Structures are given as structure tokens and as C-alpha cells.
Amino acid sequence: MKKKVSIQDIADKAGVSKTTVSKVINNTGNISISTQKKIHAIMSEFDYQPNRLAATLKTGHTKLIGILVPDIRNEFYSKIVKKCESLLFKAGYTTIICNTERDYFQEENYLQVLKELMVEGIIIISATDSINTDLIEQNKNIVYIDRVPQSDNENIIKSDHYEGAKKAISELIKDNRDPYLIMSKTNYSPTRERTAGFKDAVQELTPIVDIQKHIFRLNVSSDKYLEENSLLEEFLIEHSTNPKPLGIFAINDYVAFMIIKTALKLHISIPEKLSVIGFDDASVANIATPTISTVHQNTTLLAEKAVNVLLTNIISNNHGKVKKITIPVAMVYRESFPKK
Missing domain, CATH: 3.40.50.2300 (Response regulator)
Incomplete structure (x- = not known):
């Protein structure tokens, strides 16, 4: 029967202590790169697999x-x-x-x-x-x-979802756009903070009284961004004839992509008749046509x-x-x- 290799065997072969081998296995301590490579090579040579359960029982740490x-x-x-x-x-x-x-x-x-x-x-x-x-x-x-x-x-x-949303919608309002927020059907905490930022900017910078009428919720989650959406089409058809050009803050970049795709289908010019700002700075924002302005998260x-x-x-x-x-x-x- 093949002898089971121990940490001591690895240490003897490498000419180091058991403690050094243990530190290399657990990726702890300040061990030189050359020593680490040497120990890993010997472990590979002996096909040595550390016993995680034994280490956990000994140290109390599962890592x-x-x-x-x-x-x-x-x-x-x-x-x-x-x-x-x-x-x-x-x-x-x-x-x-x-x-x-x-x-x-x-x-x-x-x-x-x-x-x-x-x-x-x-x-x-x-x-x-x-x-x-x-x-x-x-x-x-x-x-x-x-x-x-x-x-x-x-x-x-x-x-800072609140400040990001407030900044985005403030920019659209200052550009003399009719401000709207378009959301997906989800309503988690970042969504609520972005919505609060939208509402406060509209309240502070416009005479709009019924802000709720400027918030439109889609009937799908944003992972359906490649699908056609009849509700979004109806919204854009209804509002694209307004005297003021639209300024839409999309709750995220996927919703922004849906808006732009639908607007192009309806021959609504961007950014002349419709400006869109998303949130997240996802890859889709940079590869869309036209590319999507957005709020970048780090x-x-x-x-x-x-x-x-x-x-x-x-x-x-x-x-x-x-x-x-x-x-x-x-x-x-x-x-x-x-x-x-």
C-alpha cells in the first residue's frame, strides 16, 4: 500500500519546517515566492492534498x-x-x-x-x-x-443611488427636457433610493405638482431587455408628440436599452426628441446604438x-x-x- 504523505514529509523534502509548509498551504504568513513555488512543486510531485477538515478541527477556521x-x-x-x-x-x-x-x-x-x-x-x-x-x-x-x-x-x-439619480434628472431638466422616470417591475432598495432622487430633483427644479404621473413602471424585470414591450411603445407614442422633448431617466442601463431600442423602432430621434440616461454603466450602455449616457457605479x-x-x-x-x-x-x- 502506498504510504500516505504528511506535511512533515513535504517539509523534509523542501528543507523547511512544518510551520512553513502549513503557512504555504493556508496562504498565511510572509513566505518567499521561491519557497512557495518549491513547496507547491513537491506537493504536486507527491500528489499531496491537504485535509481541510483536519485543519478546521485543529484551528477552528474553515477559511x-x-x-x-x-x-x-x-x-x-x-x-x-x-x-x-x-x-x-x-x-x-x-x-x-x-x-x-x-x-x-x-x-x-x-x-x-x-x-x-x-x-x-x-x-x-x-x-x-x-x-x-x-x-x-x-x-x-x-x-x-x-x-x-x-x-x-x-x-x-x-x-450613492440617491445623488446619482438626482444628478441625472437635474441634467435633463436643465436641458429643458420633460422629465420622466421609467422603472422595471422590481422595487429593491437601490430602486427606491433612485426614485427618491428623481422625485426630489423634479420637485426642486420644476413646477410639476403630480410627480407620480411622471413615473412609469414597466410590467417586466430588466432582464427582459431584449424583448419587445407594448406598454413601452404606447408610452413613447403618447409622449413623443409633446411640445417639449422627453428626458427619461431609466432605473438602470437595461431599461435604458429597451427605451432606445423602442424609440428607434418608432423613428423617434435621439437625442433631439428623446434623451435617455441610465444607471450602472453596464457594457450594454457602451455598445448600444446610440451609446447610452449613464451613472457609473464603482x-x-x-x-x-x-x-x-x-x-x-x-x-x-x-x-x-x-x-x-x-x-x-x-x-x-x-x-x-x-x-x-
């Missing part, structure tokens, strides 16, 4: 982090997940990605599974505002991305802040200061609303 994401197909979410995963891997952690499909019960089930796997922390990119508090209590090291605070002890990293910074807060909390054994961080956004001007 596992859960990431809950509402829709992995959504570019905004996937960028954040990819960056978080990369940063956590460099810090010696393995990630478990849980795609919840925006479903409360699926999210709850994943939280239960992560608890059973004894993950050391969780990043929740939340599409739901209410999460089982009992499960949260049992998973102390949690950072939320884009969530309205439910209590004072939540770590929350978010973009997904890299969102991920970096979330990982930093989570790891600080883990290292401090959940005694770190609660963080609520708002990341600035920025206007990006393209063809659907050129910079004046």
Missing part, C-alpha cells in the same frame, strides 16, 4: 466565505462577485457563490447551508430587504452590499470595501466597528445625452 448574489447573470452583480472572490483568494479564503434568483426562501436556504458549512463570513448582495434574523445572528461576520439598514449593527457598503471599490470590512471583522473576532460606507457615483456622457 470559507459565502457570497449571496441575487442574479449571477447580471453584469453589475457578477463584477462585484468576481472582484470579491479574487481579493478573498489572495487573502487565503475559498468562496462559495450562492445565486439566490432574487428569491427570499432560496436566500434563506443558502444561509442555512452556509451556517452548516461553518463559513467564517458572508457577503450578501441583497435583492430582498428582509432576511431571517435568527440565521443572521448565527452568522456574525456579515457585510451587505446595497441594502437599506434594518438595524444599527449592520455593515453596509452601497453606491464595482471595484464596492468589492474592495466589502472584503476589507469583512476580513477586519473576522480578524477582530466580530469586535470591529460597524461600517456604513457610501461610494460616490459619476455621470458618464454618451450619445443618448451628450455633455453640454
Whole structure:
């Protein structure tokens, strides 16, 4: 029978201590690149596989982090997940990605599974505002991305959705556009903040009394952006004959793409008769024809802040200061609303 290779065997072959081998395996400590390569080569030669369970029992650390994401197909979410995963891997952690499909019960089930796997922390990119508090209590090291605070002890990293929306619609109003907000059927916290920014800008900068009449909700979610939408067609036909040119703030870039595609079908000129500003700065905004002006979210910074807060909390054994961080956004001007 082939002898089982131990850490001591690896250490003897490499001419280093067991501690050094252990640090290389767990990606901890300040070990030189040459020593790391040497140890990894010997591990490969012996086909050595570390026993994660044994290490967990010995150290009490699983080095596992859960990431809950509402829709992995959504570019905004996937960028954040990819960056978080990369940063956590460099810090010696393995990630478990849980795609919840925006479903409360699926999210709850994943939280239960992560608890059973004894993950050391969780990043929740939340599409739901209410999460089982009992499960949260049992998973102390949690950072939320884009969530309205439910209590004072939540770590929350978010973009400045309110100011981004307010800036976008203010630009359209100042350009003498008739302002409208077009939304998808979803209504999560970033959507509500963007809607509040729209309302406040309209209230402050126009004589419009019934702001609700300038908000139009589609009957589909934004992942249906490639499909025809008869309600959107009816809206554009009705409003494109107004004396003032339209200025539409789309709740995200996918809705903006739907608006532009429909406007072109109806031969409504952009930006002469219709200007559009989206939100997120997704790839679709840069490849659409015409290209879409939008509000840029810094997904890299969102991920970096979330990982930093989570790891600080883990290292401090959940005694770190609660963080609520708002990341600035920025206007990006393209063809659907050129910079004046």
C-alpha cells in the first residue's frame, strides 16, 4: 500500500519546517515566492492534498466565505462577485457563490447551508430587504452590499443611488427636457433610493405638482431587455408628440436599452426628441446604438470595501466597528445625452 504523505514529509523534502509548509498551504504568513513555488512543486510531485477538515478541527477556521448574489447573470452583480472572490483568494479564503434568483426562501436556504458549512463570513448582495434574523445572528461576520439598514449593527457598503439619480434628472431638466422616470417591475432598495432622487430633483427644479404621473413602471424585470414591450411603445407614442422633448431617466442601463431600442423602432430621434440616461454603466450602455449616457457605479471599490470590512471583522473576532460606507457615483456622457 502506498504510504500516505504528511506535511512533515513535504517539509523534509523542501528543507523547511512544518510551520512553513502549513503557512504555504493556508496562504498565511510572509513566505518567499521561491519557497512557495518549491513547496507547491513537491506537493504536486507527491500528489499531496491537504485535509481541510483536519485543519478546521485543529484551528477552528474553515477559511470559507459565502457570497449571496441575487442574479449571477447580471453584469453589475457578477463584477462585484468576481472582484470579491479574487481579493478573498489572495487573502487565503475559498468562496462559495450562492445565486439566490432574487428569491427570499432560496436566500434563506443558502444561509442555512452556509451556517452548516461553518463559513467564517458572508457577503450578501441583497435583492430582498428582509432576511431571517435568527440565521443572521448565527452568522456574525456579515457585510451587505446595497441594502437599506434594518438595524444599527449592520455593515453596509452601497453606491450613492440617491445623488446619482438626482444628478441625472437635474441634467435633463436643465436641458429643458420633460422629465420622466421609467422603472422595471422590481422595487429593491437601490430602486427606491433612485426614485427618491428623481422625485426630489423634479420637485426642486420644476413646477410639476403630480410627480407620480411622471413615473412609469414597466410590467417586466430588466432582464427582459431584449424583448419587445407594448406598454413601452404606447408610452413613447403618447409622449413623443409633446411640445417639449422627453428626458427619461431609466432605473438602470437595461431599461435604458429597451427605451432606445423602442424609440428607434418608432423613428423617434435621439437625442433631439428623446434623451435617455441610465444607471450602472453596464457594457450594454457602451455598445448600444446610440451609446447610452449613464451613472457609473464603482464595482471595484464596492468589492474592495466589502472584503476589507469583512476580513477586519473576522480578524477582530466580530469586535470591529460597524461600517456604513457610501461610494460616490459619476455621470458618464454618451450619445443618448451628450455633455453640454
